[in-house]
Each structure stands twice: as structure tokens, then as C-alpha cells.
Amino acid sequence: MDPIDKEKERVKELTDLLNLYNREYYLLDAPSVSDAEYDQLMEELQRLENKRPDLKDRLSPTNRVGGGVIKDFPKIKHKKYMLSISDVFNEDELYDFDRTVRKAVGIDKVEYMCEVKIDGLACSLLFEDGDLEIGSTRGDGTIGEDVTNNVMTIPSIPLHINDKREIEVRGEVYMPKASLERLNEEKKKNNEPLFANARNAAAGSLRQLDSAITSKRHLDAWWYYVPDALALGFKKHSEALDYIQSLGFRTNPERRLVHGIGEVIAYMHEYAKKRPSLPYDIDGLVIKVNDMTLYDRIGYTMKTPKWEIAFKFPPEEQITRLLDIQLTVGRTGRVAPTAILEPVRVAGSLISRATLNNEDFIKGKDIRLGDYVSLHKAGDVIPEVEKVILERRKTDSVPYSFPSTCPYCHQELKRIQGQTFCVNDACPSRNINKLIFFCSDHGMDIDGLGESSVEDFFNENLVKEIPDFYLLKDHQEDLMMMDGIGEKTCKSLFAAIEKSKKNELYMLICGLAIPLVGKKTAIVLADHFHNLDNLMNAKEEELSSLQDVGSITAKKISVYFEDPKNREIVERLRSYGLNFSLLHEIKEAKDNDFKDKKFVLTGALSVSREEMTKRLENLGAKSSGSVSKNTDFVLVGDEPGSKYDKAVKLGVKIYNEEEIMPLILKAEQEQ
Numbered sequence: 001m002d003p004i005d006k007e008k009e010r011v012k013e014l015t016d017l018l019n020l021y022n023r024e025y026y027l028l029d030a031p032s033v034s035d036a037e038y039d040q041l042m043e044e045l046q047r048l049e050n051k052r053p054d055l056k057d058r059l060s061p062t063n064r065v066g067g068g069v070i071k072d073f074p075k076i077k078h079k080k081y082m083l084s085i086s087d088v089f090n091e092d093e094l095y096d097f098d099r100t101v102r103k104a105v106g107i108d109k110v111e112y113m114c115e116v117k118i119d120g121l122a123c124s125l126l127f128e129d130g131d132l133e134i135g136s137t138r139g140d141g142t143i144g145e146d147v148t149n150n151v152m153t154i155p156s157i158p159l160h161i162n163d164k165r166e167i168e169v170r171g172e173v174y175m176p177k178a179s180l181e182r183l184n185e186e187k188k189k190n191n192e193p194l195f196a197n198a199r200n201a202a203a204g205s206l207r208q209l210d211s212a213i214t215s216k217r218h219l220d221a222w223w224y225y226v227p228d229a230l231a232l233g234f235k236k237h238s239e240a241l242d243y244i245q246s247l248g249f250r251t252n253p254e255r256r257l258v259h260g261i262g263e264v265i266a267y268m269h270e271y272a273k274k275r276p277s278l279p280y281d282i283d284g285l286v287i288k289v290n291d292m293t294l295y296d297r298i299g300y301t302m303k304t305p306k307w308e309i310a311f312k313f314p315p316e317e318q319i320t321r322l323l324d325i326q327l328t329v330g331r332t333g334r335v336a337p338t339a340i341l342e343p344v345r346v347a348g349s350l351i352s353r354a355t356l357n358n359e360d361f362i363k364g365k366d367i368r369l370g371d372y373v374s375l376h377k378a379g380d381v382i383p384e385v386e387k388v389i390l391e392r393r394k395t396d397s398v399p400y401s402f403p404s405t406c407p408y409c410h411q412e413l414k415r416i417q418g419q420t421f422c423v424n425d426a427c428p429s430r431n432i433n434k435l436i437f438f439c440s441d442h443g444m445d446i447d448g449l450g451e452s453s454v455e456d457f458f459n460e461n462l463v464k465e466i467p468d469f470y471l472l473k474d475h476q477e478d479l480m481m482m483d484g485i486g487e488k489t490c491k492s493l494f495a496a497i498e499k500s501k502k503n504e505l506y507m508l509i510c511g512l513a514i515p516l517v518g519k520k521t522a523i524v525l526a527d528h529f530h531n532l533d534n535l536m537n538a539k540e541e542e543l544s545s546l547q548d549v550g551s552i553t554a555k556k557i558s559v560y561f562e563d564p565k566n567r568e569i570v571e572r573l574r575s576y577g578l579n580f581s582l583l584h585e586i587k588e589a590k591d592n593d594f595k596d597k598k599f600v601l602t603g604a605l606s607v608s609r610e611e612m613t614k615r616l617e618n619l620g621a622k623s624s625g626s627v628s629k630n631t632d633f634v635l636v637g638d639e640p641g642s643k644y645d646k647a648v649k650l651g652v653k654i655y656n657e658e659e660i661m662p663l664i665l666k667a668e669q670e671q
Contacts, residue, residue, distance in 0.1 A: 007048055011055045014045040018061040022155055023248055059131055059159040063152050064215065073145035073207065076136040078124060080227045082170065084141065084303050085286065085310040091265060094287070097309045098261035101289060104298045104306070109260040111290040113237050114267040116254045117310055118222055119199045119281040120174030121206055125151065125223075127167045132159050137206070141303070150206050153215035158248035165232065169244055171223035175202040176280050179218035196350060198281045220280075223249040230292050237290045254278075257290060268311055275313065284312040299658055301606035317376045318351075319389060320344040322369060325356065325400060327407050329429035331437050331513045335406070335413060335420040337362060339373070339385055346375055346383065354383035359402045359420050368397045431465075432458050434513045438466050442519060443511030444503055447496040448489070456482060466512070467572035469497055501578045505532065508578060512570075515556040520608060521549060525557075527614070532570065532580040536561045592667035595620030600627050602644050603637030606657060619667050627652060635660055 021038055024031050031038075042061065049056040056062070088094055101110055122138035135151030136144040151157060154173065161167070175183075175198045183201060184194045195201035205217035226232065229240035238257050245251045254271070258264055264287055275282055288308040289298060298307040324340040337356040344351055354375055356362055365388060367373065372392040373385045405412055406422040408429035413420050422430065432455055439449035449469070457463040460482065462475055472479065473494045479485050509532070510522035517525070528546055529535040535557075543554035560566055574580060599621050601609050612635065613623050627634060627646040633653040636644050647654055 007052055008055055011045065011048050011052070014041055014048070015057070015061060017041060018045065019158075019160065022061065022064075023158070059152070061159075063149075064155055072209070073147060075139075076134060076144050076146045078136070078139075078142060078144060079126075079168065082122065082124065082138045082141045082144070083300075083305055085308055086301075086304045087284075087310050087312050089312050089314070091268075094264060094268070094309070094311060095261060097287070098264070100306065101298055105289075105294050112258050112260075112264055113241075113288045113290045114256050114258055114264060115224055115252060115286045115288070116271060116278070116282045117284040117286050117312075118172040118174050118252070119197075119283045120172040120221075121199070121203045122170070123147070123151065123173050123206075123221070124168060124170045125157065127161055127163070127169075130161055130164050132157075145207070147206055149211040150208060150214040153211055154219050154221055156220055156250050161247040163247060166228075167232065167244075168227050169223045169249055170225040170227065171221055171249075173202055173206050173219055173221045174198065174280050175205065175217065175219055178279065179220075183217060194350070221250060222252045224252065224255075224286075235291065235293050237288055237292055240292075272313060282313075284310050286310050300661055301657055303607050317374050317386060318344045318346045319372055319374055320351075322367065322371050322373050322385075324369065325362070325367075327403065329406060329408055329422045329427060329433070331430055331433040332515055333421040333423055333427065333430050335359075335422060337402075339367075341373075341375065344375065346377055351375060351383045354385050356385060358418070359415075360418065362400055362402065366399065368393070368400050370394060370397060428458075435463060435466065435469075437513050438511040439469070443513075444500045444507050446500045448493040449496070465572075466569055467576060470501075470573070470576040470578075472497060501576070502583075503579060505530075505579065505582050508532065508573075508580070509535065512560075512566075514560045516553040517557065521553060523614070524549060526582060527617075530582050536567075536570065590620075590670060592619055592670060593663050594667060597621050597632035598624050598630055600624050600631055600634045600643055600647070601637075602634060603640035605635075605637040615664060615668070619664070 018038070018041055021031065021033055021041075045060070046062050049060065049062060088097060098110065102108065124134075124136050124138070124144065125132060126134040126136075132148070132152070134146060135148040135157075136146055138144055151173075152159060177198060180195060180198045180201050187194050195204070201217070202219060205214050205219055208214045208217075223244060224241070225237075226234070226240040226244060229237070232240070232243075234240040234243065241251045241255070254274075256267055258267060268285055271282075271285060286308060287310075289295070295305065295307045298305075300306060321342045322339050323342060326338050326340055328336050328338060330336060335358075337358065339354045339356050341352050341354060356367065361367075365385070367385065367388055370393075372389040374387045374389060375383060376386050377383055402420070403413065406424065406427060406429070409422065409424045409427040411422060411424040411427065414423055415421075424430070435458060436451050436454045437443050439446045439454060446469070454463065457472070460478065462472065462478060463469055476487075476490050476494075479490055479493075480487065504526070506519070506522040506526035509525055510517065510519050524546055525535055529538060538557075540551075540554050540558045543549055543557055544551040546554075549557075561570075594616055597620075599616060601612060601623075605612055616635075617623060624631060627643045627650065629650055631647070631650070631652050633655055634643060634647040635655050635657070636647075637657065644654070646652075
């Protein structure tokens with residue numbers, strides 16, 4: 001045999017062996033070779049691929065170790081929307097879920113699949129012709145990020161499967177508790193900030209631009225859903241899970257098929273106790289109807305299916321001592337008190353600070369310096385003081401007195417509508433926070449301009465107003481005199497600032513920190529006005545007529561752009577070349593049930609009105625704030641108001657969410 005052919009055969013042999021041993025170790029937990037033998041085979045394959053690059057496959061086992069740095073993650077549009085799951089928090093809500101399902105399908109006792117809810121990062125894997133084609137994050141459910149190179153470094157994920165059909169599986173990439181402990185030990189030795197919890201560590205690791213770093217983080221994954229299971233020939237969710245497990249995907253062994261809500265409740269109590277002993281973090285359970293042929297009968301809301309529910313465990317509580325109360329003054333001037341605590345671990349995170357909301361919150365709970373307090377995570381995310389442990393309070397304790405002057409500019413604080421504000425426009429804290437907000441992911445999302453960097457630049461008089469960021473390139477020598485900033489850092493920073501000039505219009509509108517204008521409102525304004533000049537010159541009446549803007553926000557927008565100083569800031573940004581217009585093309589909608597139809601929304605929907613409005617407008621519909629004889633249809637949610645009554649009186653077509661969702665999805669698929 002030709003020597004070249006021998007090398008080709010050996011590469012195939014090594015690839016097959018390494019894939020087999022990988023499956024034995026990570027899926028079957030039954031390795032047939034030692035780690036040393038596995039490593040020798042891997043090194044041999046690497047040597048052959050280095051010698052013969054033409055023999056290296058995109059899905060070679062050697063790619064498990066990572067390598068190669070990318071500039072950014074490409075965006076991926078999911079073939080099917082990645083739905084989120086509605087949350088419930090107690091047994092009564094689980095019983096309500098069961099009643100709703102049974103009523104929809106007419107069955108006395110429903111078969112459910114119960115699964116633990118992994119605290120990680122939702123991901124999708126797409127296989128074509130038996131090979132892994134794309135690994136992507138959930139993103140916003142419609143658009144995710146292509147993280148294929150990083151997904152390939154997770155040893156338990158198969159790169160090839162024995163099924164040539166197009167198959168998508170969805171699940172959760174997570175960091176085991178042991179991996180987090182090892183990673184934080186390394187960070188501690190290097191005097192680096194520690195990861196607060198496994199979820200943050202997993203998300204940060206999977207989104208590394210250098211896949212070699214991801215490989216060293218020892219991530220893992222469970223796979224729990226096959227979007228096209230019915231089309232692939234499965235009627236039961238459990239059958240689909242068993243099948244993908246046979247293909248080499250890790251499916252969680254803690255899952256259980258149960259019959260009726262009573263067994264669901266028993267499973268819930270069992271895993272509430274088992275939770276701390278699992279080798280990975282869970283924040284709840286997921287309960288799914290097992291018979292997938294019933295899903296369309298049970299139905300969907302805009303974002304969530306009605307055939308599954310997530311039960312969230314009650315937030316873990318810990319007791320610790322309150323050492324101090326610090327005040328921060330945000331960009332709007334609102335004063336926010338923060339509890340400084342003796343560090344304590346709560347729900348997987350080390351907590352040393354917690355929100356105290358406002359002055360009334362402190363008074364209402366009678367929180368005092370030196371108190372022992374019960375701490376929990378609101379929604380399992382935000383640390384919050386629950387209550388004071390009065391029996392441990394010292395006898396010489398005195399009530400906390402909220403300061404009457406700003407701790408930063410020393411001007412008098414004022415109470416406005418139940419909140420405390422510093423109304424001094426020149427307050428350094430307000431100005432720093434405006435700058436931080438502009439650079440944050442809430443605004444222009446500029447890499448390298450985090451809170452500490454912005455504060456340093458402010459204190460060094462390099463940045464005092466928003467446009468000054470775009471002049472930093474003229475101060476490279478000053479920047480390089482600061483700790484930790486070298487030529488390479490400057491180059492990256494200047495590139496990120498330059499890149500931000502091409503951001504979407506809504507990011508700039510949001511970044512300007514107009515009071516009451518967050519991301520959602522900024523998107524509405526950008527889509528309506530198309531450029532910043534139109535917005536700046538808009539009348540208050542036009543602004544207030546927009547869906548989800550309202551009169552108060554409209555007034556704030558008008559006042560902001562009437563201020564000559566704000567106008568000057570905008571003109572400086574224009575002169576530095578920032579984008580002031582919509583970047584995306586507004587496409588003409590195809591003919592569908594909604595094109596050119598006037599609609600009105602009323603009542604509480606399962607999603608924001610802004611999101612529902614945007615979806616309908618993308619289909620060519622036109623939003624209106626009031627019902628008239630020219631209205632084509634009204635979409636009603638819970639507790640609709642007078643608009644519903646008027647629609648009934650005028651005989652206008654009325655939809656609820658369950659009725660309109662199939663029509664929206666059909667129209668979107670045909671776009």
C-alpha cells in the first residue's frame with residue numbers, strides 16, 4: 001500500500017477509536033482504555049494531521065482541545081423559535097397547570113415527563129448527514145450565536161451520529177460544581193476575580209473567542225428536547241429522549257415518567273431534598289406532557305408552550321451581618337442604598353452586597369447597622385434583604401438615619417414621588433453613571449469600557465461627557481501612563497469605540513440616557529422615526545400617541561431634546577461620525593391576514609405590548625391607540641378595559657392570544 005494511503009487509513013482508524021473511547025468514557029461511564037493510552041492515540045493523530053493537513057477533518061477529535069481565535073460570534077437564525085418556559089413557584093400553581101392541560105385534552109390523568117432544570121446556558125445542536133453542522137446559543141429565541149468551535153471542545157458532545165437525517169437537539173451547557181471549584185482555585189492563585197456561580201462560569205466559558213480556553217473549562221451538557229420529534233416519527237417525548245441517547249447524546253438520568261399531578265408533586269419534594277447533593281446546579285424542575293401529539297391542542301402563548309411548565313425552587317435564604325449601608329447615585333439622580341454584608345454563599349453565589357431598594361424599604365423593615373439579616377435572591381438572581389433577625393439585635397442599636405445630602409456632591413437630596421433624588425446636574429456620580437450606561441450593554445455595548453475603566457477616565461479628566469469617548473484616540477500617551485494599559489489595550493479599545501459608530505439607531509437612543517427611555521422604548525422610537533433628527537424634532541403629541549410610550553415618557557423625551565446642552569452633545573456625536581439612522585431595511589410584508597389591517601391592543605398579554613406590536617407590524621399591520629369604526633381587529637389580554645367594550649359595541653373583530661398566535665406563526669413562516 002502506498003505510504004500516503006497508509007497515513008490516510010491510520011487517521012481514519014485513530015478518529016474512529018478516539019470517538020469510540022470518548023463515547024465510552026463520557027456517555028457510558030465505562031472506559032475500556034486508560035487515560036494514558038487515550039492521550040497517546042490523540043498525540044499520534046495530532047502528529048499525522050500536522051504532517052498531512054489535507055487529512056484533517058473539520059470534526060476531528062483533535063479539535064476537542066480547541067485552538068484558533070475568532071473576532072466575533074456570527075449570528076444564527078434558529079430554524080424554529082427556541083421557546084422559553086413559564087415559571088410556577090408553588091404546589092397550587094402546579095395543580096392549576098395540570099387542570100389547564102386536562103381541560104384542553106379531556107384526559108383525567110396525564111402522563112408527564114419530569115426533569116431537573118439545569119442552571120446553565122441553553123444551546124442547540126444541528127446535525128446534517130450525521131455530522132455536527134452548527135452549535136448555537138439560544139440568544140433571544142429567534143437569533144442566537146454560532147459557538148460551534150467551542151461546542152466541539154465539550155468531550156461529551158458527539159461530533160458524528162448514526163442518523164443521516166437533519167436532526168436538531170436542544171439542551172443546556174453547564175459547568176459541574178467540581179469544575180467551578182477547580183477554576184476558582186486557579187483564579188484565586190492568579191489574583192483574578194472569582195466566578196460567582198456555575199451558570200455565569202458556563203456562559204462566560206462557552207462565549208470565549210479562543211476555543212482553547214473553553215476546552216480548559218471542563219464544561220458538560222445535557223440534552224432534553226428534539227424540536228422535530230414528531231416529524232422524525234416519535235409520538236412521545238420520552239421516546240425521542242431515548243433515541244437521542246442511543247445516538248450518543250447525554251440525557252439526564254434524573255428524569256422520570258410519571259402519571260398524574262400527584263406523582264409530579266412527589267417528584268418535586270424528592271428533588272427539593274436531593275438538590276444540594278447533585279454534582280451540578282439546578283434551579284427547579286421542568287414538567288412536560290409526554291404525548292407530543294397533544295401539544296397543538298394544549299396550545300402556546302406568544303413565547304411559551306402551555307404543555308410544559310418550570311417549577312422554581314423557593315430562593316435559598318442565609319443569615320449574615322449588615323456591616324454598612326452605601327448610597328449610589330445613578331444617572332437619573334435616584335439614590336439607591338446598598339447593604340454591605342459579611343460575605344455569605346447564597347444559591348451558589350458568594351454575596352457581600354445586596355439591594356435595599358430605597359429609603360422607605362429601610363424604614364419599613366427597620367434595618368439598622370450591625371443587624372443580622374436574612375438574605376435571599378429575588379427570583380433566584382438579585383440578592384435582597386428579606387428581614388431583620390430581631391432576636392440577635394444589639395441593645396444599643398439605633399435606627400438608621402437616611403442622609404439629607406448627596407454623598408458625592410453634598411447638595412441637598414429631595415424626595416420625589418416616593419424616591420430620593422440628587423437633582424444636581426453637575427453631580428459627579430450622576431455624570432459617571434451616565435457615561436457607564438452609554439458604554440454598557442444597555443447602551444452602545446463598547447468592549448473595554450467597563451465601570452472601572454470609565455471611572456478612571458473620568459477621574460483623569462479624559463472623559464467628562466459622552467462625546468469625549470470618541471476623542472480618546474488623541475490621548476494614547478495619557479492612557480498608557482495608567483496602570484494596566486499598554487499599546488495593545490489601546491489598539492483594542494480604539495477599535496471597539498470606532499466600531500460603535502456603526503451601531504443600530506436604537507442603541508444610540510438608549511445610550512443617551514433619556515429619562516424613562518430603555519431599550520424597548522428606544523426600539524419603538526427608532527422603528528417609528530427612522531433617524532435621530534426626526535425624533536429630536538418630534539412633537540410631544542406624536543410621541544405620546546406611540547404604543548408603549550405614553551404622555552409621561554413623551555414629556556421626558558421632549559424636555560431632553562429641548563435642552564441646548566443635550567442638543568450640543570448630539571451634534572458632537574454627529575460630527576464624530578456616529579450612525580443616526582436605521583441600519584436594517586424595512587421590508588414590505590407579503591400578503592397575509594394582517595397586512596394593512598389596523599389593530600388595537602388592550603389588556604395584559606403574556607409578552608410585552610411592544611413585542612406583540614412589532615411582530616404584527618412586521619407582518620404589515622398598523623398599530624392604533626384607540627378603537628374606531630376603522631379598526632380591523634382588537635387583540636385582548638387579561639382584564640381588558642374600555643377598548644374591548646367599544647370594540648364589542650362597534651362589532652370590531654376580537655382575538656385573544658390563543659386565537660391569533662396560529663395566524664401570526666403561519667404568516668411569519670410565509671414571509
